Amino acid sequence: MTLAEENYLKAIYHLENQSSNEVSTNALAEEMQTKASSVTDMIKKLAEKNMVSYIPYQGVTLSKKGHAHAVKVVRKHRLWEVFLLEKLNFSWDEVHDVAEQLEHIKSEKLTDKLDEFLDFPKVDPHGDPIPDKYGNFETIDKTSLTDAQEGLVYVCVGVHDSSSDFLKYLDANHIGLGTTMKIIHKEPFDNSVKIKFDDVELVVSENVAKNLFLKTV
Amino acid sequence: MTLAEENYLKAIYHLENQSSNEVSTNALAEEMQTKASSVTDMIKKLAEKNMVSYIPYQGVTLSKKGHAHAVKVVRKHRLWEVFLLEKLNFSWDEVHDVAEQLEHIKSEKLTDKLDEFLDFPKVDPHGDPIPDKYGNFETIDKTSLTDAQEGLVYVCVGVHDSSSDFLKYLDANHIGLGTTMKIIHKEPFDNSVKIKFDDVELVVSENVAKNLFLKTV
DNA sequence: TTAAATATTTAGACAAAACTAAATAATCTT
DNA sequence: AAGATTATTTAGTTTTGTCTAAATATTTAA
Structure with missing residues (x-):
C-alpha cells in the first residue's frame, strides 16, 4: 500500500463511520481535498487490489481486507x-x-x-x-453537545473535529477531555448552547457544540 | 524536498565523507541501487534547486544548502x-x-x-x-581494524557497515561498542586479523576488519 | 415525465522518478 | 595518437497519482 492508497482507505473508513451507507465519489473528493475524477481513478485501483468493493455510480465500501488495513493506519x-x-x-x-x-x-x-x-x-x-x-x-458511547439535555450534567469525552483551530479554541476556553459541564440553556434560534463549568458560564455556537462529545455523568 | 531527493542528498553526503573528492554518477548509482541514467536525471533536478553543484562528466558535490539538508536527515x-x-x-x-x-x-x-x-x-x-x-x-577519531597495530589494545567505537547481517555477526561473536580487544596477529596473506577479548581469541576476515572502527585505549 | 441540475466517469495530459537503448565523452592501451 | 573500453548523458517509455474537459448517468423539479 502506497501513502496515497492508505490515505484513501483512511478517508473511506472515516466516512463509513459517519453515515453507515456507501461512500460517494464526491464525498470522498471533498474529504481528500481533490477532484472527483482523481477519486474514481484511485477507487478503481483499490478495487483491483480487493481493498474496496466498487460499483460505478454507487460509491465504495471497504472490503474486509481494506477495513483491516484502514484500522491499522488509524x-x-x-x-x-x-x-x-x-x-x-x-x-x-x-x-x-x-x-x-x-x-x-x-x-x-x-x-x-x-x-x-x-x-x-x-x-x-x-x-x-x-x-x-x-x-x-x-x-x-458519546453524545454530541447539540443532543445534550438542558439541566443535565455531562463530562467531555472527545472531539469530532481535531483541527488545530478548534482545539486551540477549546484550550482558550479551558475545555478539555474530562471537563464536567452542566447544560444551562439551549437556544432554539441559532442552536447555540449555554454551559457552565468551573463556576463559569459560557455560550458556545452550534458549530462548537456539534464537535464536542459528551457522556452523562 | 521529496523522499527520493532526500535519499540522493544523503547518499551524496555519505560518499563525500568516504573519499573527499567529487562523487561520480556511477558511484551514486551503485549507492542508490539504481541506474546511472536515473542518477543523471535526479542530479539535474537537484542542481536546479541549488542543492548540488554539477558539471556534466565531472560528478556532483553538495552545495551549502544541500549539505545542511543532508545533515538534517542524518x-x-x-x-x-x-x-x-x-x-x-x-x-x-x-x-x-x-x-x-x-x-x-x-x-x-x-x-x-x-x-x-x-x-x-x-x-x-x-x-x-x-x-x-x-x-x-x-x-x-577512529581507526579501522585493518589499520590497527599488532600488540596494541583498542576499544570498539563504531561500525562502518550497519547492515543487519554484519551486526548479527558481531552479536554472535560478542563484539559491540565498548568491546576492548588486543591485536594478536595480522595475517598478510588474506588480511585477516586475530584479536583477543574477554579472554577469547577470534580470527576475523578482512571484510569484517574493514568495517570495525577502533580507538586506542 | 421530460427538462434541468447534479454527480460520476471517461479520455487525454502532465509531472515525478524510474527504466532501456542509443549516443557521446573520457580514459586507458599499446 | 588511434582504437578500445568505460563512464556518462540523451532520448524515448513507463508507472503513479493527479488534473481538465467532455461525456454520460442519475436525481430533482416543474
Missing part, C-alpha cells in the same frame, strides 16, 4: 498522537499533523513496541479509541 | 535509531531499516523534542555522531 495514527503528547510534550492541537506522517511508517514491530512503551493506551488525545494489535477497540 | 536518522534502541528495546541490527523511514518525517519540533527526550545523545547505536539542531557534531 491505530498507528492514534498511538503516535499519544506518544507526541505524553512523551514529547506536544499540545493536543499539535499532534494531528505530525501523526498524519508517522501513521504511514511500515513496521509492525515498531507499532507494537510503541503500544507497549505507552502502556497500551485505550484512547488518543482527542478521545478516539485506539485499536489493539488485533484491530479490536472499545466503542465509546 | 540527524533525524540517528536520533530515531537511539529512540528505537533505548526506548523501544530494538536490537542494534534492527534500528537502521525503520530509521530509514522515520528520517523523512518533516517536523523540526518533533526532531528537537525527540532529541531532548533522549537527553541529547552524541552518538547513535553504531557509533556515528549525531548532529545537534544547528548541524554541529563532534568528529570521533
Whole structure:
C-alpha cells in the first residue's frame, strides 16, 4: 500500500463511520481535498487490489481486507498522537499533523513496541479509541453537545473535529477531555448552547457544540 | 524536498565523507541501487534547486544548502535509531531499516523534542555522531581494524557497515561498542586479523576488519 | 415525465522518478 | 595518437497519482 492508497482507505473508513451507507465519489473528493475524477481513478485501483468493493455510480465500501488495513493506519495514527503528547510534550492541537506522517511508517514491530512503551493506551488525545494489535477497540458511547439535555450534567469525552483551530479554541476556553459541564440553556434560534463549568458560564455556537462529545455523568 | 531527493542528498553526503573528492554518477548509482541514467536525471533536478553543484562528466558535490539538508536527515536518522534502541528495546541490527523511514518525517519540533527526550545523545547505536539542531557534531577519531597495530589494545567505537547481517555477526561473536580487544596477529596473506577479548581469541576476515572502527585505549 | 441540475466517469495530459537503448565523452592501451 | 573500453548523458517509455474537459448517468423539479 502506497501513502496515497492508505490515505484513501483512511478517508473511506472515516466516512463509513459517519453515515453507515456507501461512500460517494464526491464525498470522498471533498474529504481528500481533490477532484472527483482523481477519486474514481484511485477507487478503481483499490478495487483491483480487493481493498474496496466498487460499483460505478454507487460509491465504495471497504472490503474486509481494506477495513483491516484502514484500522491499522488509524491505530498507528492514534498511538503516535499519544506518544507526541505524553512523551514529547506536544499540545493536543499539535499532534494531528505530525501523526498524519508517522501513521504511514511500515513496521509492525515498531507499532507494537510503541503500544507497549505507552502502556497500551485505550484512547488518543482527542478521545478516539485506539485499536489493539488485533484491530479490536472499545466503542465509546458519546453524545454530541447539540443532543445534550438542558439541566443535565455531562463530562467531555472527545472531539469530532481535531483541527488545530478548534482545539486551540477549546484550550482558550479551558475545555478539555474530562471537563464536567452542566447544560444551562439551549437556544432554539441559532442552536447555540449555554454551559457552565468551573463556576463559569459560557455560550458556545452550534458549530462548537456539534464537535464536542459528551457522556452523562 | 521529496523522499527520493532526500535519499540522493544523503547518499551524496555519505560518499563525500568516504573519499573527499567529487562523487561520480556511477558511484551514486551503485549507492542508490539504481541506474546511472536515473542518477543523471535526479542530479539535474537537484542542481536546479541549488542543492548540488554539477558539471556534466565531472560528478556532483553538495552545495551549502544541500549539505545542511543532508545533515538534517542524518540527524533525524540517528536520533530515531537511539529512540528505537533505548526506548523501544530494538536490537542494534534492527534500528537502521525503520530509521530509514522515520528520517523523512518533516517536523523540526518533533526532531528537537525527540532529541531532548533522549537527553541529547552524541552518538547513535553504531557509533556515528549525531548532529545537534544547528548541524554541529563532534568528529570521533577512529581507526579501522585493518589499520590497527599488532600488540596494541583498542576499544570498539563504531561500525562502518550497519547492515543487519554484519551486526548479527558481531552479536554472535560478542563484539559491540565498548568491546576492548588486543591485536594478536595480522595475517598478510588474506588480511585477516586475530584479536583477543574477554579472554577469547577470534580470527576475523578482512571484510569484517574493514568495517570495525577502533580507538586506542 | 421530460427538462434541468447534479454527480460520476471517461479520455487525454502532465509531472515525478524510474527504466532501456542509443549516443557521446573520457580514459586507458599499446 | 588511434582504437578500445568505460563512464556518462540523451532520448524515448513507463508507472503513479493527479488534473481538465467532455461525456454520460442519475436525481430533482416543474
